[in-house]
Amino acid sequence: MRVLYFAWLRETVGLAEETLAPLPAPATPRALVEVLRARSPGHAQAFADLTRLRCAVDEQLCPLDAPLGEAREVAFFPPFTGG
Amino acid sequence: MRRVLVTSAPFDSGAELARLAVPGAGGTGSFIGTVRETGAQGAPLAALHLEHYPHVTEAAMNHLADEAWARFGLLGVTIIHRVGRLTPGTPIVLAAAAAAHRGPALEAVRFLADQLKTAIPLWKAEEHQDGRKDWLVPTADDEAAARHWLRATSG
Numbered sequence: 001m002r003v004l005y006f007a008w009l010r011e012t013v014g015l016a017e018e019t020l021a022p023l024p025a026p027a028t029p030r031a032l033v034e035v036l037r038a039r040s041p042g043h044a045q046a047f048a049d050l051t052r053l054r055c056a057v058d059e060q061l062c063p064l065d066a067p068l069g070e071a072r073e074v075a076f077f078p079p080f081t082g083g
Numbered sequence: 084m085r086r087v088l089v090t091s092a093p094f095d096s097g098a099e100l101a102r103l104a105v106p107g108a109g110g111t112g113s114f115i116g117t118v119r120e121t122g123a124q125g126a127p128l129a130a131l132h133l134e135h136y137p138h139v140t141e142a143a144m145n146h147l148a149d150e151a152w153a154r155f156g157l158l159g160v161t162i163i164h165r166v167g168r169l170t171p172g173t174p175i176v177l178a179a180a181a182a183a184h185r186g187p188a189l190e191a192v193r194f195l196a197d198q199l200k201t202a203i204p205l206w207k208a209e210e211h212q213d214g215r216k217d218w219l220v221p222t223a224d225d226e227a228a229a230r231h232w233l234r235a236t237s238g
Contacts, residue, residue: 082205
């Protein structure tokens with residue numbers, strides 16, 4: 001499973017993406033966050049506050065408690081600031 | 084005419100608007116967003132960095148173009164967003180819409196510009212003169228502007 005990071009999450013984690021073994025079912029992005037937090041101090045810092053965290057599973061925006069299913073790609077990022 | 088583009092290259096606003104001169108289009112509206120000279124805290128800005136989620140950003144912009152097309156009965160729509168490092172004075176975004184009359188053309192542009200702020204996977208960071216970088220957070224005004232259109236739909 002590919003995990004992608006954008007904006008300050010990418011800078012704080014120190015990676016744009018990484019590959020992890022799929023989580024045991026039933027998994028959610030929130031459960032994945034728990035696994036990611038333990039990977040490095042950068043990860044722990046990036047995922048310290050989930051209130052401003054957004055995610056996408058297989059390129060679809062979804063809540064942190066959405067089912068991960070057989071997801072091949074999960075992305076984490078802050079709220080959008082385009083325009 | 085329906086054109087959606089995420090690009091690191093400059094765009095030619097005049098040429099883009101000329102493409103929207105389709106038969107039946109009595110009105111063309113446009114919004115061009117430009118990098119300001121000062122940052123959110125009022126200090127001079129060295130540059131703005133725009134990050135996107137490849138493919139997903141384009142898909143979301145295509146969805147937005149379709150939504151505007153249907154909602155305002157457009158005859159043409161163009162959304163171009165630049166990514167990468169952009170210096171002050173540089174155009175970042177072009178949203179333009181052609182319709183039979185000025186009302187829907189201008190309304191559609193307002194809709195596109197509001198939605199581009201909060202509904203498309205794009206992230207801005209300010210680069211200060213000393214090289215420091217600050218990621219921006221959505222402003223309450225931007226979020227309220229985007230929500231306004233949701234209310235307009237449900238009401």
